[in-house]
Amino acid sequence: MPGTPEATPAKQVSDAPSPRRLLSSEKVYEGRIWDVVSDTFQLSESGDPLTRDYIDHPGAVAILPMNDEGQILLLKQYRHPVGMDLWEVPAGLLDVEGEDFVVGAARELAEEADLAAGTWNVLADVFNSPGSSSEAIRIYLARDLTEVPHHERHERTDEEAEIEFHWINLDDAVASVLAGRLHNPSAVVGILAAAAARAANYEDLRPADAPWPAHPSQR
Structure with missing residues (x-):
């Protein structure tokens, strides 16, 4: 009869910084409270450029x-x-x-x-x-x-x-x-x-x- 598998140790999950290569960053909209920024970046050195627009927020x-x-x-x-x-x-x-x-x-x-x-x-x-x-x-x-x-x-x-x-x-x-x-x-x-x-x-x-x-x- 096979033995009971050993329990794997609990893994601590924690969000972490993940720097990526930023190719360009441009403010495309300036608002009264926050702005919209368009960033172009690479996920990896050989990856294709990606562009994402997002709200630049002060927190x-x-x-x-x-x-x-x-x-x-x-x-x-x-x-x-x-x-x-x-x-x-x-x-x-x-x-x-x-x-x-x-x-x-x-x-x-x-x-x-x-x-x-x-x-x-x-x-x-x-x-x-x-x-x-x-x-x-x-x-x-x-x-x-x-x-x-x-x-x-x-x-x-x-x-x-x-x-x-x-x-x-x-x-x-x-x-x-x-x-x-x-x-x-x-x-x-x-x-x-x-x-x-x-x-x-x-x-x-x-x-x-x-x-x-x-x-x-x-x-």
């Missing part, structure tokens, strides 16, 4: 605010490209040159949710749409929350002026993700990451200042 941060009862804050905001009101988490562009990532996240939390946090951890780092954009997003867990005083609050305009707040239990948020009721990628990833991290009482999460080599400024 962003998103924040999952969690109160002392374990509830998280979601914001409802209209998103014109999809024509829907989406329940999201506070988020914003890293468009202030040289700004520390956590400082940017704290700014967005204050501007969009009127909150400050005493404890910050990294939940996840993601590329929003790596086939068409260079956008890298870092999602934070923000706890030990306090309200920003009324006289210091940011005046929200345009779509942000319609923002609605809703505190929801983490388990209910997970159920909404799995039922297909939530679509914003930062909210979906942040909610599921927080639910996974809860099993270890959030002690395995990276510190707020953990390296972020995937961000465009670090590559």
Whole structure:
């Protein structure tokens, strides 16, 4: 009787830089917030040139605010490209040159949710749409929350002026993700990451200042 095959060691999967030969790069569209770039490159020294157009993005941060009862804050905001009101988490562009990532996240939390946090951890780092954009997003867990005083609050305009707040239990948020009721990628990833991290009482999460080599400024 043949013996039982030995189990193969678990392989750690990790995304990694993969430099390719860049032949040319051209900005083909300059937008108000981000640009479209056309790059021509080779996958290998003997390969044919390939051209890809993509959004050149400064990167962003998103924040999952969690109160002392374990509830998280979601914001409802209209998103014109999809024509829907989406329940999201506070988020914003890293468009202030040289700004520390956590400082940017704290700014967005204050501007969009009127909150400050005493404890910050990294939940996840993601590329929003790596086939068409260079956008890298870092999602934070923000706890030990306090309200920003009324006289210091940011005046929200345009779509942000319609923002609605809703505190929801983490388990209910997970159920909404799995039922297909939530679509914003930062909210979906942040909610599921927080639910996974809860099993270890959030002690395995990276510190707020953990390296972020995937961000465009670090590559």
